[in-house]
Amino acid sequence: MKKILVIQNKRIGDVLIASVIAQNMKKIYPDSLIDYLVYDYTVGVIKNNPNIDTIIAVNDVELKKFGSLTSLINKLRNTKYDIIFDPYAKLQSRLICLSSNAPIRIGFKKRDKNPPLPFYSHNIPFLKTKTKNCGKAIEDRINLVTSVFDIDETIIDYEPKIFLTEKEQQYNKLESYNKPFIMLGVLGSTPQKSMPYEYIVELINYITKTYDVNVLFNYAPHQKEDALSIYELCADKDRIVIDIYEDSIRGFVKLMNKCSLLVGNEGGTIHISKALNKPTFTIFSPYVLKEHWASFEDGKKHTSIHLLEEKPNLFSTERDERRKIEEDPSFMYRQLTPDLILPKLEVFLSHHLKKNS
Numbered sequence: 001m002k003k004i005l006v007i008q009n010k011r012i013g014d015v016l017i018a019s020v021i022a023q024n025m026k027k028i029y030p031d032s033l034i035d036y037l038v039y040d041y042t043v044g045v046i047k048n049n050p051n052i053d054t055i056i057a058v059n060d061v062e063l064k065k066f067g068s069l070t071s072l073i074n075k076l077r078n079t080k081y082d083i084i085f086d087p088y089a090k091l092q093s094r095l096i097c098l099s100s101n102a103p104i105r106i107g108f109k110k111r112d113k114n115p116p117l118p119f120y121s122h123n124i125p126f127l128k129t130k131t132k133n134c135g136k137a138i139e140d141r142i143n144l145v146t147s148v149f150d151i152d153e154t155i156i157d158y159e160p161k162i163f164l165t166e167k168e169q170q171y172n173k174l175e176s177y178n179k180p181f182i183m184l185g186v187l188g189s190t191p192q193k194s195m196p197y198e199y200i201v202e203l204i205n206y207i208t209k210t211y212d213v214n215v216l217f218n219y220a221p222h223q224k225e226d227a228l229s230i231y232e233l234c235a236d237k238d239r240i241v242i243d244i245y246e247d248s249i250r251g252f253v254k255l256m257n258k259c260s261l262l263v264g265n266e267g268g269t270i271h272i273s274k275a276l277n278k279p280t281f282t283i284f285s286p287y288v289l290k291e292h293w294a295s296f297e298d299g300k301k302h303t304s305i306h307l308l309e310e311k312p313n314l315f316s317t318e319r320d321e322r323r324k325i326e327e328d329p330s331f332m333y334r335q336l337t338p339d340l341i342l343p344k345l346e347v348f349l350s351h352h353l354k355k356n357s
Contacts, residue, residue, distance in 0.1 A: 002032040004083045005076065005102075007093040009058065011189065012249060012268030013293075015042040016160045016275060017137055018087045022051040023157045024145045025083075035079070037096075044249025045272060048163040063092060073099045086120065087141050094119040106144050122148050134158040135295035159296070162253055162275040171254040173244055179214045180353070181241075182207070183256055183273070185264020186230050187219045188285065194265060195283060195333055197226075201233045202338040203263070203345065208236035210346075211353045215240045216259065218269055221247045261352050263345065266293055266304075274302065281305075281348045283341065286332035287325040303348050307336045 004025055008018040015038050022034045033053045036046060040057040047055070056076075062068045069092060077100050084100055086093045086107035097105040097119045109115075109123040124147050130136035138158055145151065174181055184204060188194040208215060217240065219227040231242050246252045253272060256262065261279040264270060266288055273280045274296060282304035284290050290306045297303055307314065314335060325332050 002029045002082045003079060004029070004032050004034045004085070005037060005079075005081045005100075006034065006085045007037045007088050007096060009037065009039050009060065009063070009088050009090070009092065010042075012042045012045055013271040014087075015039075016045040016162070016268070016271045018085075018141050019046055019049060019052070019160050020138060020157060021085050021087065021141055021145055022049070023161070024142065024151060025085075025149075026051045027155055027157070028145075028149050028151055035081075037076075037093075042249065044251075044253060045162060045268070045275070047250060048165060049161070050163065069095070072096070076100060085144055087144060104148065106148055108140070108144070124148075130291050132158065133296055133298070136289075136292045138295055160271065160275045162272060164253065164257060168250075168254050169257065171258055173255070174258050177214055177241070179212060180260045181214045181216055181258065182211075182353070183216050183218050183259045183262040183264070183269075185218045185262065185267065185269050186227055187223045188265035189220065189267040195336070196330075197230055197233065199336075199338050199341075200230055203341060204230075204240070205235045206338075206342060206345075207263070207349070208234070208239040210355055211349060212356050213239070213260070213353055216244055216255070217242060218245075218252065218256075218262075218264065261349075263349075271295070279348070279352050281345055283336070286329050286336070287322045289322070300348075300351050303344065305336070305341055305344050307332060310340045311335060 006018060006021050008015050022036060025032060025034060034051060035054045035056055036052045037056040039060045043055055043057050046052055058072065073096055076096055081100055081102040083104040084097050084102045086097050089108040089110060097107060098117055105120045106122045106124060107120040109125045114123055124144050126140050127136060127143055130139055132139055142156060142158060186200050217227050231240060234240060246255045256273055256278060257276050262269060262273040263281040266282050266284045270280050270282050279301045284304060284306040286307045294304050
């Protein structure tokens with residue numbers, strides 16, 4: 001029986017995407033025990049996943065303390081893992097790998113450079129380009145598996161999944177309403193991933209005037225004041241059910257499972273919706289590389305818009321330029337106007353929703 005550890009101390013979308021490593025390692029070693037090391041606030045996207053035997057949840061602030069990191073390293077070393085995957089590939093996770101004594105330690109080679117210490121037994125470079133519609137981020141994580149282990153191409157699972165219990169599937173907060181609900185990610189996970197408010201309001205007003213739906217807002221708990229500011233600017237408040245909101249990841253999963261689709265800024269909620277098999281329309285921040293994070297797009301069920309596609313001469317995807325944009329994306333975001341977004345959004349929504357009579 002193999003003991004396997006996957007380390008992904010990052011945000012919600014990264015944790016969900018990296019769960020494909022566990023899904024595929026269970027195919028290779030069905031009797032293995034797979035542990036998944038994540039930040040505690042991301043546990044909701046992997047809870048009840050039958051491919052993960054134990055979730056090791058750590059606090060991101062605590063783990064920055066030398067004593068906490070040392071304690072965790074000792075605990076993990078004593079578990080005596082056979083295989084460790086490190087898609088996180090930061091100093092914390094590299095030290096865990098180096099100290100683990102695991103014979104197989106697999107991690108990403110950053111910018112084609114071998115790390116200064118033997119953190120990994122297998123340094124896997126990032127793929128040059130994507131070759132599948134799952135998106136490069138998922139394909140890179142699958143490549144960590146297939147570069148080291150034999151698995152039949154026909155059984156590789158590229159789709160992250162969320163598993164709800166029977167009770168969770170019976171979530172009933174929307175049952176008293178007679179219109180379908182759509183979820184709007186009105187704010188990105190960070191200010192750098194959030195559109196200008198007046199643009200968001202214009203998109204919301206278009207949706208409520210055109211389609212026979214009720215609207216829910218998704219935002220992080222600390223963004224409530226900003227979300228209410230957006231709500232106050234909207235024209236059709238009777239179509240926006242502002243009182244139904246879930247402040248936990250697992251709560252959002254249950255709520256999203258009852259919605260028809262999601263429209264929002266690129267981030268964890270997009271990946272959650274896809275894992276729940278819900279249609280998505282993604283608005284990418286200008287500094288995010290679409291080929292990495294746009295997954296399973298077919299122009300109907302999943303589609304997106306990126307400023308680079310609409311105005312290709314405006315900027316490049318060179319690393320240094322993307323970093324400058326990330327520091328202050330406000331100018332670039334303002335170039336992605338509702339006039340550019342609405343034609344694509346209308347095509348997407350018309351596939352899935354009934355218009356107002």
